[in-house]
Amino acid sequence: MKDCFQPLPDQRRVARSFTRGLASYSRSAVAQAQAAEHLFTVAQGQGLNTAERIFEFGAGTGFLTQHLSTLAPSTFTANDLVPVCADGLRALVPGAAFHFLPGPVEALPFSGPYDVIASASTLQWLPDPAPLLRRLCEALVPGGWLLLSAYGPAHFPELRALGLPEGAPGYRDAAGMAALLPEGIEIACAQDQEITLRFDSARAVLRHLRDTGVNGGTGHRWGRADLAAFCAAYEARFGGEDGVRLTYAPSYLVARKR
Numbered sequence: 001m002k003d004c005f006q007p008l009p010d011q012r013r014v015a016r017s018f019t020r021g022l023a024s025y026s027r028s029a030v031a032q033a034q035a036a037e038h039l040f041t042v043a044q045g046q047g048l049n050t051a052e053r054i055f056e057f058g059a060g061t062g063f064l065t066q067h068l069s070t071l072a073p074s075t076f077t078a079n080d081l082v083p084v085c086a087d088g089l090r091a092l093v094p095g096a097a098f099h100f101l102p103g104p105v106e107a108l109p110f111s112g113p114y115d116v117i118a119s120a121s122t123l124q125w126l127p128d129p130a131p132l133l134r135r136l137c138e139a140l141v142p143g144g145w146l147l148l149s150a151y152g153p154a155h156f157p158e159l160r161a162l163g164l165p166e167g168a169p170g171y172r173d174a175a176g177m178a179a180l181l182p183e184g185i186e187i188a189c190a191q192d193q194e195i196t197l198r199f200d201s202a203r204a205v206l207r208h209l210r211d212t213g214v215n216g217g218t219g220h221r222w223g224r225a226d227l228a229a230f231c232a233a234y235e236a237r238f239g240g241e242d243g244v245r246l247t248y249a250p251s252y253l254v255a256r257k258r
Contacts, residue, residue, distance in 0.1 A: 024211035026061045031195045031248040036063035036120040039149040043254045046188040051115040057105040058122025062092045069093045079105050106132045112139030123150035124168040130180045137182050140257040154249040158238045174251040188254045195248040202234035205246050
């Protein structure tokens with residue numbers, strides 16, 4: 001049974017990448033923080049204001065956790081690929097009984113029931129999230145909430161235009177996420193967004209990707225000449241007086257179980 005809970009090779013690389021970037025993640029992951037806040041704001045707009053039992057997967061350093069904690073849960077279960085995230089997440093929900101489940105969420109033995117299941121900037125790392133979403137929806141109580149943000153096909157167009165391998169295997173927009181949900185789940189809100197960040201140089205873009213761990217799925221290695229050519233091309237195509245741009249494309253889905 002032990003092998004059933006081991007991450008796939010790509011997930012190991014992603015976990016290593018996020019572990020390396022953990023110290024810099026909170027200050028560098030500006031778009032991820034904005035996406036988590038927006039997801040929670042959308043859910044509040046649909047009527048979410050309290051929850052006894054919450055499960056958050058891919059919790060990371062807690063961008064979404066800090067918002068979920070305002071729902072005053074009595075029990076909070078968190079998951080992440082990176083086990084050292086546990087202590088920081090626990091500190092964000094001091095009023096709740098806290099449980100941490102390390103490892104790939106699709107292999108976790110969670111069962112619920114939960115009033116809220118949530119995740120920000122995680123679902124794109126799963127090539128086939130449909131089985132997981134079915135399990136998650138089964139773990140919700142009737143009337144329970146599902147809050148998801150991920151990144152869509154329009155994510156990082158600058159990198160794709162220059163031939164850099166995509167970092168995640170499962171980019172889906174809001175409609176794509178909604179299409180994966182099983183029967184019995186009502187969509188409250190589905191929307192797509194763009195967040196454009198500006199940097200001083202193409203090298204600063206690459207540092208940002210490293211510091212946030214989002215390059216963990218590519219396995220890309222730079223030679224000196226390749227790096228120089230990439231930076232020159234990036235700055236020529238996507239640079240301007242206000243620096244060079246990098247475009248995030250978060251998608252949001254808020255749903256409820258009948």
